Amino acid sequence: MDRIPVVAVVGPTATGKSRLAVALALAFGGEVVSADSMQIYRGIPVGTAQPTEEEMRGVPHHLIGFLPPEKPFSVADYTALASDRIEKIRQRGRLPILAGGTGLYVSSLLHGIRFSPGGRDGALRARLLKRAETEGPEALWRELRQFDPRAAERIHPNNVGRTVRAIEIYRTTGVTMTEQIERSREKPSPYDVCMIGLDYRDRRKLYESIGRRVDAMMERGLLDEAKRVLAFGGAATAAQAIGYKEFGPYLSGERDLSEAVEQVKRETRRYAKRQRTWFRRKERAEWIFLDEFPDFEAVCRRACGILRERGRAE
Numbered sequence: 481m482d483r484i485p486v487v488a489v490v491g492p493t494a495t496g497k498s499r500l501a502v503a504l505a506l507a508f509g510g511e512v513v514s515a516d517s518m519q520i521y522r523g524i525p526v527g528t529a530q531p532t533e534e535e536m537r538g539v540p541h542h543l544i545g546f547l548p549p550e551k552p553f554s555v556a557d558y559t560a561l562a563s564d565r566i567e568k569i570r571q572r573g574r575l576p577i578l579a580g581g582t583g584l585y586v587s588s589l590l591h592g593i594r595f596s597p598g599g600r601d602g603a604l605r606a607r608l609l610k611r612a613e614t615e616g617p618e619a620l621w622r623e624l625r626q627f628d629p630r631a632a633e634r635i636h637p638n639n640v641g642r643t644v645r646a647i648e649i650y651r652t653t654g655v656t657m658t659e660q661i662e663r664s665r666e667k668p669s670p671y672d673v674c675m676i677g678l679d680y681r682d683r684r685k686l687y688e689s690i691g692r693r694v695d696a697m698m699e700r701g702l703l704d705e706a707k708r709v710l711a712f713g714g715a716a717t718a719a720q721a722i723g724y725k726e727f728g729p730y731l732s733g734e735r736d737l738s739e740a741v742e743q744v745k746r747e748t749r750r751y752a753k754r755q756r757t758w759f760r761r762k763e764r765a766e767w768i769f770l771d772e773f774p775d776f777e778a779v780c781r782r783a784c785g786i787l788r789e790r791g792r793a794e
Contacts, residue, residue: 497581498579515589526700558589677759
C-alpha cells in the first residue's frame with residue numbers, strides 16, 4: 481500500500497505550531513489541517529487561537545471555524561473529516577500538514593483508527609449532559625471508569641464531551657470505545673508520518689509564553705467571546721473550553737476579572753502539562769526545543785532540515 485506522506489506539527493499550547501505549519505506549507509507546497517478540538521468552532525476565533533487571514537499567509541487551512549459553538553463534535557467526526565481532507569490535498573499534489581495539540585485527534589487520525597458508524601442517541605446524550613451540569617463531570621467519568629477503565633484513563637475527568645461520547649457509544653452499541661479502537665487498529669495506518677514536536681526545555685518559559693498569549697487574547701476580546709459562548713449553556717461543547725468557563729464566576733459576580741484571567745492562565749498551564757505528557761508518551765516526534773534557538777527563523781530552518789532528512793523535500 482502506498483501510504484500518504486503527512487507532516488504533523490504537535491506539542492503543548494503557545495509554542496507556535498500554527499506559525500510553523502504555515503512556514504512549512506510555504507516551503508514544501510502544503511496545506512494545513514487543524515488538529516485542535518476547539519478551533520473547529522465558528523465565531524470564537526480568539527479563545528480558540530484560530531490563525532488570522534494574515535497569519536495564514538495565503539496557505540489553505542482546513543477544519544477551522546466551520547461548526548456552530550453549540551454543536552457537539554467527536555473524535556470520530558474528526559477522523560472522518562480530516563482523513564477526507566488529507567486525501568483531497570494529496571490528490572491535488574500538495575503536502576498535508578497537520579497542526580494542533582489535541583492528542584486524541586492526532587493519534588486517532590495518524591494511527592488509522594476509524595470508529596464504527598452509529599452509536600448515537602440524541603435523547604441519551606441530552607440526559608448525560610444534564611447530569612454533568614447537575615452532578616458534575618466527575619460523576620459521569622466515574623461511571624465510565626466502571627465499564628471502560630482504559631477509556632477513563634485516556635479522558636480527563638473534566639472533559640464532558642468525550643466522557644459523554646464514550647458512555648453514549650457503550651449504551652447504544654454494547655461495545656466500549658476501547659474495544660472499538662482496538663478493532664479499528666487491525667488495519668495499518670494509511671499515512672507515512674513525519675512528526676515535529678515544539679516545546680521548551682525550561683517549563684517556566686512555556687508558562688511565560690502561555691501568560692503572554694492569554695494577555696493578548698484579553699486585548700483581542702476574549703471576555704466578549706466568553707460571554708457569547710457561556711450563553712449557550714453548559715451543554716455546549718465549546719463552553720467547556722479553557723478560556724471560557726473560567727469567566728463564569730466573574731460574570732456572576734463571584735470573582736474579580738483579574739482572578740478569572742489568572743484562572744485561565746492556570747488551567748492553560750495544566751492543559752499544557754497534559755499535552756506534553758501525551759505527546760512524549762504516545763508519539764514519536766523529532767522535538768525542537770524553542771529555548772535552544774535564537775529566533776523563529778532558526779526553528780524553521782531546523783524543521784525544514786528534518787523534513788528534507790525524511791524525504792519530504794519533493
